[in-house]
Each structure stands twice: as C-alpha cells, then as structure tokens.
Amino acid sequence: MLIELKKVEKVYKVGAVEVPALRGIDLKIEANEYLAIMGPSGSGKSTLMNILGCLDTPTKGSYIFAGREVANLTDDELAQIRNRKIGFVFQTFNLLPRATALHNVELPLIYSGVPASERVRRAAEALESVGLGDRLNHRPNELSGGQRQRVALARALVNRPSIILADEPTGNLDSKTGAEIMELFKKLHQEGNTIVLVTHEEYIAQYSQRRLKLLDGRVQDDIHLEESR
Amino acid sequence: MEIRENIFQALQALKAHKLRSFLTTLGIVIGVTTVITMLSLIQGMNRSVQGQIRSLGSNTFYIQKFPAIRMGRLGEKYRKRKDLTIEDAQAIARLCPAVKKASAYAQEFPVRAKYKGEKTPYISLIGGTPEFLELHQYSLERGRSLTPLDVQHRRAVVVLGADITEDLFPHLDPIGQQVLIKGHRFTVVGTLEPKGNFLGESMDDFVITPITTLMKFYGKRRRSVTIVVEPVSVEATQLAIDQATQVLRRRRGVPYDQPNDFEIMTLDMLMDVYKKLTGSVFGAMVGIAGISLLVGGIGIMNIMLVSVTERTREIGIRKAIGAKRSDILYQFLIEAVTLSGLGGILGIGLGVGIGELVGAISPLPATIPIWSIILGFTFSAAVGIFFGIYPASKAAKLNPIAALRYE
Numbered sequence A: 001m002l003i004e005l006k007k008v009e010k011v012y013k014v015g016a017v018e019v020p021a022l023r024g025i026d027l028k029i030e031a032n033e034y035l036a037i038m039g040p041s042g043s044g045k046s047t048l049m050n051i052l053g054c055l056d057t058p059t060k061g062s063y064i065f066a067g068r069e070v071a072n073l074t075d076d077e078l079a080q081i082r083n084r085k086i087g088f089v090f091q092t093f094n095l096l097p098r099a100t101a102l103h104n105v106e107l108p109l110i111y112s113g114v115p116a117s118e119r120v121r122r123a124a125e126a127l128e129s130v131g132l133g134d135r136l137n138h139r140p141n142e143l144s145g146g147q148r149q150r151v152a153l154a155r156a157l158v159n160r161p162s163i164i165l166a167d168e169p170t171g172n173l174d175s176k177t178g179a180e181i182m183e184l185f186k187k188l189h190q191e192g193n194t195i196v197l198v199t200h201e202e203y204i205a206q207y208s209q210r211r212l213k214l215l216d217g218r219v220q221d222d223i224h225l226e227e228s229r
Numbered sequence B: 001m002e003i004r005e006n007i008f009q010a011l012q013a014l015k016a017h018k019l020r021s022f023l024t025t026l027g028i029v030i031g032v033t034t035v036i037t038m039l040s041l042i043q044g045m046n047r048s049v050q051g052q053i054r055s056l057g058s059n060t061f062y063i064q065k066f067p068a069i070r071m072g073r074l075g076e077k078y079r080k081r082k083d084l085t086i087e088d089a090q091a092i093a094r095l096c097p098a099v100k101k102a103s104a105y106a107q108e109f110p111v112r113a114k115y116k117g118e119k120t121p122y123i124s125l126i127g128g129t130p131e132f133l134e135l136h137q138y139s140l141e142r143g144r145s146l147t148p149l150d151v152q153h154r155r156a157v158v159v160l161g162a163d164i165t166e167d168l169f170p171h172l173d174p175i176g177q178q179v180l181i182k183g184h185r186f187t188v189v190g191t192l193e194p195k196g197n198f199l200g201e202s203m204d205d206f207v208i209t210p211i212t213t214l215m216k217f218y219g220k221r222r223r224s225v226t227i228v229v230e231p232v233s234v235e236a237t238q239l240a241i242d243q244a245t246q247v248l249r250r251r252r253g254v255p256y257d258q259p260n261d262f263e264i265m266t267l268d269m270l271m272d273v274y275k276k277l278t279g280s281v282f283g284a285m286v287g288i289a290g291i292s293l294l295v296g297g298i299g300i301m302n303i304m305l306v307s308v309t310e311r312t313r314e315i316g317i318r319k320a321i322g323a324k325r326s327d328i329l330y331q332f333l334i335e336a337v338t339l340s341g342l343g344g345i346l347g348i349g350l351g352v353g354i355g356e357l358v359g360a361i362s363p364l365p366a367t368i369p370i371w372s373i374i375l376g377f378t379f380s381a382a383v384g385i386f387f388g389i390y391p392a393s394k395a396a397k398l399n400p401i402a403a404l405r406y407e
Helices: A045-052 A075-085 A101-111 A116-129 A145-157 A175-190 B003-015 B018-055 B086-095 B130-135 B148-152 B162-168 B211-218 B237-252 B267-310 B312-320 B325-361 B370-396 B400-405
Strands: A003-014 A017-029 A034-038 A060-065 A086-089 A163-167 A194-198 A210-215 A218-224 B061-064 B099-111 B113-115 B123-128 B140-143 B157-160 B178-181 B184-192 B206-210 B226-231 B263-266
Touching (some): A017 A045, A017 A218, A034 A045, A045 A163, A075 A086, A086 A145, A101 A116, A101 A145, A116 A145, A145 A175, A163 A175, A175 A194, B018 B267, B018 B325, B061 B237, B086 B099, B086 B226, B099 B130, B099 B211, B113 B162, B123 B130, B123 B211, B130 B148, B130 B226, B148 B211, B157 B162, B162 B184, B206 B211, B226 B237, B237 B263, B263 B267, B312 B325, B325 B370
Parallel strands (some): A034 A194, B157 B184
Antiparallel strands (some): A003 A060, A210 A218, B061 B263, B099 B226, B113 B178, B140 B184, B178 B184
16 A cells, blocks of 8 residues: 555644645555546645645644655655655646756756766656657756646656656646646556546546545545546 | 755856846955955065064164154153163163164254255154164165264264155265255265165155264254164074163163163064054954945845745745755755855955055055965855855745745
C-alpha cells in the first residue's frame, strides 16, 4: 500500500471562524494506480491534493505515506518527501521564469544534493523523455504552453518519484495540446508510475482507471474502472 | 545545496534588476570607498613621515621650553618657565658623555628677504650653529656653510634655502651679494641643495644665520632657544636624555621634588603624537563610513524584503519541489551577501583609485595596505549577513501553499 488516509479532516481558520475543508476522508492508493480526483470547486479536492503532496498536514486523522505517518513529520522531513517521493505538475506550470528548461529540471536534484555533472545528465534525459531534447537551453517564455507543461513533467519525473500529483494539468492548454499531455501521462502510467490527477473535466478523467468524486469535503463516489482509455 | 550554485543563482537574480541592485548597494560602496581612501592616504602619510623622521636620524631629540603640541592657552606653570639659552646647549655638549652634539637654534618668523627689486614670500629666519644643517641633513650647493667663527663674531652672514635662491637670484650667483631681512643687511655665503616637500610643505623656504647674530639684531630677551641633541649612538639615547635632564635641572635650579620645567621630545614621541592625530581623523572617518554602511545595510534589507515578496511564488515552487527552510534561508542570505559584497568590491576599487589619484595629483602619498582591502570586503559581507538575515528568514518561513497561490 503506497498511500492510506484514515478519517482525515482539515479545518482552516479564517480569523476566528473555522472552515472545514475535509470532513473525514478514507482513501487507499496502490502503487501504479491512475486516479482522478473530481468535484466542484469548494469540494475539497485542492486541500486533499495538498495533503497527499505533503504540502500540508491533516488537522485530524492519519495519513500514512509509504509506511510513514506524515502527521508527525517535521517541515524538513516533509520537504524531503516532496523532493524524493512526489512529483508535482501544476495548472500554471510553475517554472522559474529566469531559468532555462534544463536548470528548471535540475532544481529537485540540486535540493537532493546530486553532484553537478550527474544532475545535468539526468535532467537532460528527463527532458528527452518528454520530447524536449532540443529545447534544453530555452527559457519558459521561449516555449509554448504545451512545452512548458512538458518541462514541468520532466521536473516532476527527474527524481524518480513514487507518485506524480497533477493539479488540472491541462487547464491552461488548448484541447489538442491537452490531449498530447494526457497521452504522455498515459505512457508514464504504462511505464509503472503512480498518478493522481485533479480535474473537473469529465473527458480528462476518462484517461484514469479510478475516479474519486468529492462533495463538501467527503467522498461521494469511488469508481474503479477495469480499463482506461 | 552547494554554495557555488547559490552564488550563481544570486547573480542571476541580481542581474534581473541591474539598476535596482546597483542603487541598493550604493550605500555600501560609499562607506567602503571612504574607509579605503582614508586608510590609504593616512597610511601613505605615516610612511612618508616615518621616512622623513628616519632621515633625521631617529635618535636625535629636542629640548624646548614649551610642549610642541598643546591644546588651548598655556597655564601659569608654563608661563613662569625660564628661557633656554645657548649656554644651556653648550653645557649639555660639554658635560654629558653620552651626547655627541648639542646645538641651539631660534627662529624669527615671519620675515621677508629682499634683494634689489625681488622679494620672497614670508619665510623663517633661523638662527643656528654649523651643526644645525648637518643634524637636519641639508647639503651645500654653493659657497660655504656657517662656521664657529661666524657664531663667535656674530657675523651678518646667511646661507639660503633653495626656494630663496630661486626667488631672489634666478640668474645671478648669490655668493657675496647682500640681502635685506627685517631691517638688517646680510651677506650671502652659501646656498643649499633643495630637499623637497614634506606633507605639502616646502622644506627649503628659510634662510639661516648664526644664532648669535639673530640675537644681536632682533633681541635676546624673551627668546627661548630649541636645543637639538644627538647621542653618541642609538643605544645611548636614553642615557643622553637622562644626562641632559640632570644638567638642565641643575642649571635651572629645579628642586629634586619638582618635575622638569622644560620639555624633551624624541622623534618617536613626535611620531606618536602624529599617529594619535591621524588616528582620531581616521576614527571620525570610520564613524562616517559606519553610518554609511548602516544606511546601506538598511537599503539592502529593504530591497531584500521587496524581493522576497516579489518572488513569493518562486519560493513556493522551490518549497514544493523539496527546498528545505535552510535552503531558502541560504539562498536569500547569499543573495544579500552577494549584493553587499559586490558593493564592497566596487568600493575597494573606487577607494584604491581615488587614493592613487590623490597620490598622483597632490603631494600626499598613498599606500594601500592589503589588510584594508580584506577589512573592507569582510565588513561589507558582514553587513549583508546582518541585514539579510531577517528577509531571508521571512522567506524561509513562508507557507508553501500560500506562496504557490500568491499572485
């Protein structure tokens, strides 16, 4: 079992008011699953994503990631898990604007202390695997949206994470480019990666094997499909 | 994260805002420039003063009625002091075995020397002995020096400093000519080689006549002489000082339980006084530079706070992909230090340049001590650390989710 959530609750404090975002989530994710988290805005999918990604910790309940209880970890330990075990892909790409594609992909390796020469080799490999072998020294503003998202994917992959978390990865792309990115995710899944995708678009969710629907901070539906498209 | 990577990223970040970075670091630049310039000038002056003093023979000492450097008006105890006389100098020379030479001199200042239509600016007329020129390492250009007979017979003869020769006799041989000084005629018997400038002051703008002549023409009363004493050897300096002191106390009738009623100055003491003086000038400059560094540091803190806010999203991204708090802390700290360090380097360059320039176009010599460069750089880097730590820790403490969402 890669991920296990038991009765996870998250409450945000806005001034004196407590706003519940998650109201008891139970969820298990196995290695090499392809899961889409769906739900209307305000349903808690972003909060769940942040907790799964170790950017945030639950207010109540237990989150076991690869056998470790995340709720008890320090900031630095969480940073280390994000660095080695989790690859993020964001809707707005979140690349460093002044850095080249290569340097953006190198960044996780810098934080895990990989020596410079190996770093460059691995980052270049990761960029090649997403089809950007000829764009290593381009800056984000010299790349198209699809290419930027591929750089972000390469960055997510470069440290060989246990899980890839993607938050609306096609939200800022046209449908053709979006489909290309989804094909890339599919390929990664077939290569054995675990993928969790947050989306509110049905046709994107159709790529997945399993759909988790949230409403008002609770699991409304958890559908396992035999075949992904 | 490695330091090299950090510095590379810091330079990238600073390059993105070149003008802003430059303006921010200006306070540091000015502070470091001030320190380096002042240090190089003071150091250069010290060197040159030391050189001059060494050329005088560092073991000669001076005996005077009053302290050479005094603040404010002289007190009662000074005004009642007896004058020092030529006879005192002769007694020291005769009675002290550790003394090689003792020579008295006095000065009439300001005077102007005239020859036909020509006139010098205000100069000093020194009344001395043949030893005076030797003790002060002047050499003769033409004619002869003063002789013991000149002193004995109070002859109206003068030896001219090089500036005076230049002023009065640009085309003429001055030997044998008569110059008019303050109502008296003197025959020129010799001229001196130029000795050059010392701290911007010419050392050649005087004429010298026998001390006895000076006293005859301009009065003996209320004229205390200065006695220059040269010990037999460097090792005998303290002994010579002790012996001369004893002789003078006896001659002046100072009771055994009273302090000396005259002042003895060695060149080392003069050097100390001089160093104290330049030290306080330097202290004041360091104060000003300190304020400049403080203001510069606050400027750096300010711009780093702006930078942290501007780059909130970048911090979020870095944290999301695994940067620890310490990684972010170092990143911004090193950026601040890079900024202030570059300011320091710029300031060192400017300071050295200004020092050299002043040295080239004015008589003040400049020497740049290596330690001052190290000091300037260390200080500016320290300012970066001190004022960078708060913005950096603010960046490090940012919540990654909030930072990622920041627009």
